[in-house]
Amino acid sequence: xxxxxxxxxxxxxxxxxxxxxxxxxxxxxxxxxxxxxxxxxxxxxxxxxxxxxxxxxxxxxxxxxxxxxxxxxxxxxxxxxxxxxxxxxxxxxxxxxxxxxxxxxxxxxxxxxxxxxxxxxxxxxxxxxxxxxxxxxxxxxxxxxxxxxxxxxxxxxxxxxxxxxxxx
Amino acid sequence: xxxxxxxxxxxxxxxxxxxxxxxxxxxxxxxxxxxxxxxxxxxxxxxxxxxxxxxxxxxxxxxxxxxxxxxxxxxxxxxxxxxxxxxxxxxxxxxxxxxxxxxxxxxxxxxxxxxxxxxxxxxxxxxxxxxxxxxxxxxxxxxxxxxxxxxxxxxxxxxxxxxxxxxxxxxxxxxxxxxxxxxxxxxxxxxxxxxxxxxxxxxxxxxxxxxxxxxxxxxxxxxxxxxxxxxxxxxxxxxxxxxxxxxxxxxxxxxxxxxxxxxxxxxxxxxxxxxxxxxxxxxxxxxxxxxxxxxxxxxxxxxxxxxxxxxxxxxxxxxxxxxxxxxxxxxxxxxxxxxxxxxxxxxxxxxxxxxxxxxxxxxxxxxxxxxxxxxxxxxxxxxxxxxxxxxxxxxxxxxxxxxxxxxxxxxxxxxxxxxxxxxxxxxxxxxxxxxxxxxxxxxxxxxxxxx
Ligand SMILES: Cc1cc2nc3c(=O)[nH]c(=O)nc-3n(C[C@H](O)[C@H](O)[C@H](O)COP(=O)(O)O)c2cc1C
Ligand code: SF4
Ligand code: FES
Numbered sequence: 001x002x003x004x005x006x007x008x009x010x011x012x013x014x015x016x017x018x019x020x021x022x023x024x025x026x027x028x029x030x031x032x033x034x035x036x037x038x039x040x041x042x043x044x045x046x047x048x049x050x051x052x053x054x055x056x057x058x059x060x061x062x063x064x065x066x067x068x069x070x071x072x073x074x075x076x077x078x079x080x081x082x083x084x085x086x087x088x089x090x091x092x093x094x095x096x097x098x099x100x101x102x103x104x105x106x107x108x109x110x111x112x113x114x115x116x117x118x119x120x121x122x123x124x125x126x127x128x129x130x131x132x133x134x135x136x137x138x139x140x141x142x143x144x145x146x147x148x149x150x151x152x153x154x155x156x157x158x159x160x161x162x163x164x165x166x167x168x
Numbered sequence: 169x170x171x172x173x174x175x176x177x178x179x180x181x182x183x184x185x186x187x188x189x190x191x192x193x194x195x196x197x198x199x200x201x202x203x204x205x206x207x208x209x210x211x212x213x214x215x216x217x218x219x220x221x222x223x224x225x226x227x228x229x230x231x232x233x234x235x236x237x238x239x240x241x242x243x244x245x246x247x248x249x250x251x252x253x254x255x256x257x258x259x260x261x262x263x264x265x266x267x268x269x270x271x272x273x274x275x276x277x278x279x280x281x282x283x284x285x286x287x288x289x290x291x292x293x294x295x296x297x298x299x300x301x302x303x304x305x306x307x308x309x310x311x312x313x314x315x316x317x318x319x320x321x322x323x324x325x326x327x328x329x330x331x332x333x334x335x336x337x338x339x340x341x342x343x344x345x346x347x348x349x350x351x352x353x354x355x356x357x358x359x360x361x362x363x364x365x366x367x368x369x370x371x372x373x374x375x376x377x378x379x380x381x382x383x384x385x386x387x388x389x390x391x392x393x394x395x396x397x398x399x400x401x402x403x404x405x406x407x408x409x410x411x412x413x414x415x416x417x418x419x420x421x422x423x424x425x426x427x428x429x430x431x432x433x434x435x436x437x438x439x440x441x442x443x444x445x446x447x448x449x450x451x452x453x454x455x456x457x458x459x460x461x462x463x464x465x466x467x468x469x470x471x472x473x474x475x476x477x478x479x480x481x482x483x484x485x486x487x488x489x490x491x492x493x494x495x496x497x498x499x500x501x502x503x504x505x506x507x508x509x510x511x512x513x514x515x516x517x518x519x520x521x522x523x524x525x526x527x528x529x530x531x532x533x534x535x536x537x538x539x540x541x542x543x544x545x546x547x548x549x550x551x552x553x554x555x556x557x558x559x560x561x562x563x564x565x566x567x568x569x570x571x572x573x574x575x576x577x578x579x580x581x582x583x584x585x586x587x588x589x590x591x592x593x594x595x596x597x598x599x600x601x602x603x604x605x606x607x608x609x610x611x612x613x614x615x616x617x618x619x
Contacts, residue, residue, distance in 0.1 A: 089429075093425075133429070140298045
């Protein structure tokens, strides 16, 4: 079929996981991660192709995928995906305000992506970095002890100009 | 700082502490050599049993005993699952170990596999720890190259493979059978027990699930001996027949309203107040503490007056908390509203309930709906009874659910309302002066699915 979504590289990466587990099904999460890391989402067609590789029904892969809020299916998340922790240690040090500020400054609501496709902002539960509360995780980077100022600097780095004009 | 000499954290401040070279230079893999050349798997199980090491993942189950539940003379394979899902709010000690001293974790894993005759280990790592993934993977690669992993480790007849397995941001994957289901590629729905994992775990084979810090302790028990391990901590509470004592060093996580949040190593049994004052530099801004979470949000709340509680496996239970949990202390200063605290807690559990058991799925969601209403100034005194009814009836302790997430949801509710009841009553009366006494049911449909 010409409109396959999984590239040869993805297929090879997925197959490299087969020897690690006694069942193909156990490769479901690794496969979803491999596809998601490239496409930033896992559309239904990718689910069908993963299922074929793992010798599963597409519904079995979809069942697992849909359990985790992690994998988007309708459209890719932004180039950056910022997770703002809202759990207790961060909440005690102002994370709700940071989430509001980031969203307001970027002109989006939690879960949405900026118009330039650069950034998706989402809330997260405890990121396991509570000693740096409030914190935000973006890929490999943990933003620590985040303030409104450091949040603005982060946005500026992504080429997103805060639309708050200094107002909170 | 107090004088306790750290063991688990002894290396983390050295430059390149995550490399094999630095780990070996400080005596790394000596315990493994010793065990492989001098001990049988059974002898190692006996050693860990006699140390009274208890699991650091939250439940405090004796590790040697858990290992001895594996079927004898099983043809294999036996699997080891290392629980690195660490998602309990307030907890980050496993992360520090994996990022700063990954070889300590790997050596403990190899030893635990040798004892249990596991030939494959999966380290189930939460998605949010990319640096830990990188560090553990390169530690594993170094081990294969050095002969600590793979076939015939150090010339013995013991062989082992370790694989990293990444989660996808779901708290329930930390529950051991949720972890197993997730590893198998399914939704992380905890299993009804029995059968316990030791009999039928991942891929329907005997399986041990152990926490990162637990297996790290095993290395030091082999290296330094049982006497050393039992010289640290608190002996069994004679009034509690189910308490086998709390021994060894422990990593405490300290966060919230303290001057110096961080991961600190101390003997099991340090009091919460000592931890806050001696390690955390006291409550921030010169304020007083109002309450503290003793061991991750699931464990409930200590009041200021209860801060002298010993943080060992028996201590928090004596003041009505669920237990020591992950030993993650979160301090709240006198400005914190207990309504806000409980709302935050209920929102977490409503979001993370896997939805299998009706009492948990409904109880967590309705408790959040009620807290939302109270926060919005439409609370009624009767809501406190409803919340307590939820708190008292969901969980494996009352016996209505499959896993302990529901107990973790219940304890903050029970502790917050029973220990701070007047604050809840005062808030409801003040914010809903005309309606706080109403007892009719609230229309339900518009308030479902709020988290
Ligand atoms: C909802 C829930 C979440 C849990 N999360 C974790 C976790 O993130 N890490 C962990 O080690 N144990 C967690 N546990 C405890 C595990 O079920 C299990 O007891 C533990 O991993 C066993 O290891 P240990 O004996 O070495 O402590 C959780 C338990 C429950 C009920
Ligand atoms: S208690 Fe809650 S989280 Fe645990 S299995 Fe039941 S519904 Fe799922
Ligand atoms: S509570 Fe935010 S990182 Fe733990």
